[in-house]
Amino acid sequence: MTVSRAINTPQVVRPKTVEKVMAAVRATGYIPNALAGGLASKRSKLIAVVVPQINNSMFVDTIQSISDELARRGYHMLLCVAGYTHESEAEIVTTILSRRPDGIVLTGIHHSPELRKTVLNASIPVVEIWDLTPTPLDMLVGFSHAKVGYAIGQYLLNKGYRRFGLIWTEDRRAAQRKNGVCELLAQHGVDTPTEVLVPLPASLKLGREACASLLESDAVPDVLVCSSDTLAQGAIVEAMHRGMRVPEDIAVMGFGDLDFAAFHEPAITTVGIDRWGVGKRATDMLLEKLAGGFVSDPIVDVGFVLIERHSA
Amino acid sequence: MTVSRAINTPQVVRPKTVEKVMAAVRATGYIPNALAGGLASKRSKLIAVVVPQINNSMFVDTIQSISDELARRGYHMLLCVAGYTHESEAEIVTTILSRRPDGIVLTGIHHSPELRKTVLNASIPVVEIWDLTPTPLDMLVGFSHAKVGYAIGQYLLNKGYRRFGLIWTEDRRAAQRKNGVCELLAQHGVDTPTEVLVPLPASLKLGREACASLLESDAVPDVLVCSSDTLAQGAIVEAMHRGMRVPEDIAVMGFGDLDFAAFHEPAITTVGIDRWGVGKRATDMLLEKLAGGFVSDPIVDVGFVLIERHSA
DNA sequence: TTGTAGGCGTTATCAA
DNA sequence: TTGATAACGCCTACAA
Secondary structure, eight states: OHHHHHHHOGGGSOHHHHHHHHHHHHHHTOOOOHHHHHHHHSOOOEEEEEESOSSSHHHHHHHHHHHHHHHHTTOEEEEEEOTTOHHHHHHHHHHHHTTOOSEEEEESSOOOHHHHHHHHHTTOOEEEESSOOSSOSSEEEEOOHHHHHHHHHHHHHHTTOOSEEEEEEOSHHHHHHHHHHHHHHHHTTOOOOEEEEEOSSOOHHHHHHHHHHHHTSSSOOSEEEESSHHHHHHHHHHHHHTTOOTTTTOEEEOSBOOTTGGGSSSOOBEEEOOHHHHHHHHHHHHHHHHTTOOOSOSEEEOOOEEEOOSOO | OHHHHHHHOGGGSOHHHHHHHHHHHHHHTOOOOHHHHHHHHSOOOEEEEEESOSSSHHHHHHHHHHHHHHHHTTOEEEEEEOTTOHHHHHHHHHHHHTTOOSEEEEESSOOOHHHHHHHHHTTOOEEEESSOOSSOSSEEEEOOHHHHHHHHHHHHHHTTOOSEEEEEEOSHHHHHHHHHHHHHHHHTTOOOOEEEEEOSSOOHHHHHHHHHHHHTSSSOOSEEEESSHHHHHHHHHHHHHTTOOTTTTOEEEOSBOOTTGGGSSSOOBEEEOOHHHHHHHHHHHHHHHHTTOOOSOSEEEOOOEEEOOSOO
């Protein structure tokens, strides 16, 4: 017990004793067994993070910020890549719960009933990220994808664009943004956009191909709205390759404000999200709750910023 | 014990008993406690993966493939972002070892003496990835960065380029590639390249800025060799923005064969690495060894491919 | 400030 | 095929 205290709460142990313990630790290369510690204390100091993909520039920054923040506070991250299907998410979460994480971060707010039940049954703090709802499982850090869609639609209408083309991936959150755009256009009596759906993960290649197919269609759009900056970049490359000027001949709008967006030629008009902030706040809320503290506002809307640059 | 067997080795339990156990599991929502299991069995089914960064397109694919492969086999991944310094790596590995992972994947082959000692002392299988050495800690999956450098230098010399400009990040493995390029140029009596060092992480912005500074220098290069495709893309954007043609006025070479490289305009000449393969093989070797199997070749050179496209 | 006893939820081992 | 017992290494609770 004295060794345990010397390592975990040295302030309650006589300094000389601490020194003796630490000397022994160094001499033997002793490393505490966190499995045993977690079993005994019922605190594993593990946080599970479930994302649909990691080779997705949006999530990676959030993951990195969670990981950094956790490490600073003596926690570790169990990272699980769940894919975009409900079934796999429920299964993965069940196996991850066997590790007895002290808390869990889930991407999105749409979960299968089994998953909801399983997670709630675990009685640990949960933070859902990257979406917004008044009824989260527990806590939430995100933003409204529908509002992003409205904002994009409004901005482009104000700019005078009327023939919309959409290049979009098929995941649920992207769909909400698309609905936002379409609803706004409908409200203003603008023609329903032409639409090209692309599979995940998005890539420059898919953006080019989708752009090509829209440019070769009967009704060529005057603006291409893309579900990510990566697709937007592809669309721009394709349009320019065909001798079109962006935005004069065709405008392109992205989403995400990825690193390259500001420095591309033309710079990409897009929507910025505080990706690190999402991770930081999610971690803060989780650890605050674990520390027994009171989380004053369990629902955090980090909002978004429409960033006007040159492509639209 | 019967429950434990019904769950882990149902084949040694009477089918009817298994059924009864499973019914109870379902009814109660029982989820085994892997902390207790790991403590008792001395197998945590956890693999630690230490990388310098995750918001780095090179590592992300490897991480994803490790994660996928581990999940398929009932293991989980503890992902640790160590940064690029020795001190932080040693510290992080020590704390991660307290989780008693069954194996560990380390990025790179240059570790501090403390780290080597700590890891070896843990007596678990180790796989180093993304570099090559005849003397790994244990097992290794990677390729020779020096050879990549030679190949790049040789290719560009054959193409007739003589005035080299380098845009390079400061990490150790990138430095090996740079040394390869420089050595080869020196052997052929070509002028020492002009060099712009950029901080990590690489970005399109940094590529543009570095390119700008090289183009404004006294000795304008006829080829820009970049330590990553991201920097190469930036260099191309900047050069074209200044009205230069790529590769006619200035050629640009990248590294990594990231998704966008093939579909950029001009398509980026680069060096491809099987990033998924590295993760897959590392995981296979680790689990093979954990299963008590014999790893016939503990050093795997995955090689690389110089991909000629249009930018150089 | 340090020490003792007991238990956390599994699995290894041996017995039935 | 199932069960009983004793760890695994730590922490909680309480005692000294």
